[in-house]
Amino acid sequence: MRMDTSDETLAQAAAAGDAAAFSALLQRVYDRLFRLAFRLTGSRTEAEDLTQDICAALPGKLSGFRGQSRFSTWLYRVTVNAAHDRRRRQASHSKAADGWGDWELARRAEAEETSEQVDWLMTAMRGLKDDLRDTLALVLDEMTHAEAAEILGVSEGTISWRISEAKKHLAALRATEDRT
Numbered sequence: 640m641r642m643d644t645s646d647e648t649l650a651q652a653a654a655a656g657d658a659a660a661f662s663a664l665l666q667r668v669y670d671r672l673f674r675l676a677f678r679l680t681g682s683r684t685e686a687e688d689l690t691q692d693i694c695a696a697l698p699g700k701l702s703g704f705r706g707q708s709r710f711s712t713w714l715y716r717v718t719v720n721a722a723h724d725r726r727r728r729q730a731s732h733s734k735a736a737d738g739w740g741d742w743e744l745a746r747r748a749e750a751e752e753t754s755e756q757v758d759w760l761m762t763a764m765r766g767l768k769d770d771l772r773d774t775l776a777l778v779l780d781e782m783t784h785a786e787a788a789e790i791l792g793v794s795e796g797t798i799s800w801r802i803s804e805a806k807k808h809l810a811a812l813r814a815t816e817d818r819t
Contacts, residue, residue: 646710654701661701665694668714671780675715678776679722681765693721708789715782716790719773726769763809771808774801 646667652660672693677686697717704713764772770791777787784798791798 647706650701650704650710650713651706653698654704661698664710665697668711669694671711672714672718675718675776675780676722678761678764678779679719679773680725681761681772685725689718689721689725692725693718696721709786712786712789715777715780715786719777719790722773723769760809763812766812767805767808771801771805774798775805778802 644663646664649660649664649667653664669690673686673690676689676693677683680686680689700717704710764775767775773791774787777790778784778798782790784795784802788795788798
């Protein structure tokens with residue numbers, strides 16, 4: 640595939656069964672997809688799993704790409720939805736596991752990732768409400784407010800407000816850490 644072929648053209652060819660187009664498309668978007676997944680999950684392991692899940696499901700999902708928006712906008716929406724689904728599943732599993740006593744507590748402690756090298760921002764973002772974290776992740780991935788609004792299905796004004804709220808929360812967290 641030529642480098643000047645648009646993502647949208649590659650996506651439509653991939654949806655029609657062109658394996659070379661799918662491969663070229665995946666090579667183009669994989670790093671961006673992983674970056675967004677990392678920002679949405681705050682965990683390298685979770686981001687890798689989420690990215691792989693999306694890549695595995697992408698051939699079937701491409702038939703849903705109509706070309707009415709940029710491919711990257713469509714793919715980011717797929718990613719945000721997949722992250723939301725993953726959070727819901729994890730919450731359900733966690734709720735179902737409650738009450739298993741010491742064994743469950745030990746299992747959870749082993750399973751928990753304790754990465755000390757996670758960047759302060761990634762750690763702080765985990766403390767944000769889901770809507771603020773999702774919005775900030777998209778904007779940090781160089782999305783415009785209009786693109787983030789389209790992906791999240793809200794107005795540009797809501798995106799601006801969410802970014803403002805996220806900045807306030809992060810500044811307060813930094814101030815608290817600096818005092819201690």
